[in-house]
Amino acid sequence: MDKEKTVKKIQQFYQKRKRMPSFSEVAELIGYKSKNAVSKLVDKLVERELLSKDEQGRLLPGRLMRGVQVLGTVAAGFPSPAEEELCDTLSLDEWLVPHREATFLLKVTGDSMQDAGIVDGDMVLAERGCQPRSGDIVIAEIDHEWTMKYFVRDGAKVVLRPGNTKYPVLVPRCELKIAAIVRGVIRKY
Amino acid sequence: MDKEKTVKKIQQFYQKRKRMPSFSEVAELIGYKSKNAVSKLVDKLVERELLSKDEQGRLLPGRLMRGVQVLGTVAAGFPSPAEEELCDTLSLDEWLVPHREATFLLKVTGDSMQDAGIVDGDMVLAERGCQPRSGDIVIAEIDHEWTMKYFVRDGAKVVLRPGNTKYPVLVPRCELKIAAIVRGVIRKY
DNA sequence: TTGACAGGTGAACGATTGTTCACTAGGATT
DNA sequence: AATCCTAGTGAACAATCGTTCACCTGTCAA
Secondary structure (H helix, E strand, C coil): CCHHHHHHHHHHHHHHHCCCCCHHHHHHHHCCCCHHHHHHHHHHHHHCCCCEECCCCCEECCHHHHCEEEEEECCCCCCCHHHHCCCCEECHHHHHCCCCCCEEEEECCCCCCHHHCCCCCCEEEEEECCCCCCCCEEEEEECCEEEEEEEEEECCEEEEECCCCCCCCECCCCCEEEEEEEEEEEEEC | CCHHHHHHHHHHHHHHHCCCCCHHHHHHHHCCCCHHHHHHHHHHHHHCCCCEECCCCCEECCHHHHCEEEEEECCCCCCCHHHHCCCCEECHHHHHCCCCCCEEEEECCCCCCHHHCCCCCCEEEEEECCCCCCCCEEEEEECCEEEEEEEEEECCEEEEECCCCCCCCECCCCCEEEEEEEEEEEEEC
């Protein structure tokens, strides 16, 4: 049986059932009648690092299961199908969210950050409990009002600068609380 | 044992081991000495839809395992911790990538789409094999050169319009191939 | 023709799975 | 004081898990 076909079948299984198949299930997937054949096949796939196994022998989902293919750049030309094989794969969840507990998603309204490429309707990935550095985009409460702005430290003074020349720079009068730092932007069409 | 604590322990286990724990493992996680207690506890968590089970009784990873919290909008004010409990969670992979096989990630170079909020260094999620509609952003080969532009249909004529007034509209001379449609944009800081 | 070898079958193995039963201890209610 | 209910223990159960063995085919090289 073709090894690539097997991996694809397992990928489909994983996507549908949200877990890795057992050896018997793999046998059923690719038409084998014996778990042993699967065992040998899996061992070879593990050797090639296309799959990996538990300490109990169970199959583990690797990057091939969750990820999305990563190709080159647009301007540099479109990669040919032959090159795609060599490319890496990436799990969006793992890539964008290193700390699940402290991270949340926020919908953006308004155009006050459009020069930063963040427009109305975008989703913003924010991480709580971090120390902001000058230049970071932050979710902040300034004088009892919530906004998303650039965090700029100018000597001892701290201001919030919008990413749009239409709006003024905000200087905190009585209070400034930084709730979270923006770690990523997501837009869906 | 606190039910929320249990779910969090399971979440940690899932994030570390990339699979759901067995009942014995759950028992070890939360300090039980009997699988039966776990069985009853899990049944209640399933009733509350905090977990779900296989047809074989095994635990399945739900949205709680993969997802990121979704909060409200920035301009509308920052939700209080009390509200967060009610909020939904979202798996980025499942949300952004409905068709894994046909989707890939591309790095953006240049500023030809900056008015669309796509700037240099962004990652773009593109889907192969779709019919583009007028107004979609596409990855295209025009006269043997690859670019990312708006796809605009004007009667029988088709042009590629950049998202930046600095650049001219592209009218295909000899050939225009649409390779993929841009489904999403991802930026990481 | 012979030998080696990869690929698959089928059956048995111990280990671990989720489920189920009987049972105990502690609170709360009646 | 008597009752009910929840929460947890411990042991037994069939089912399934991954592994391993002997065995049967082809195919390719010597």
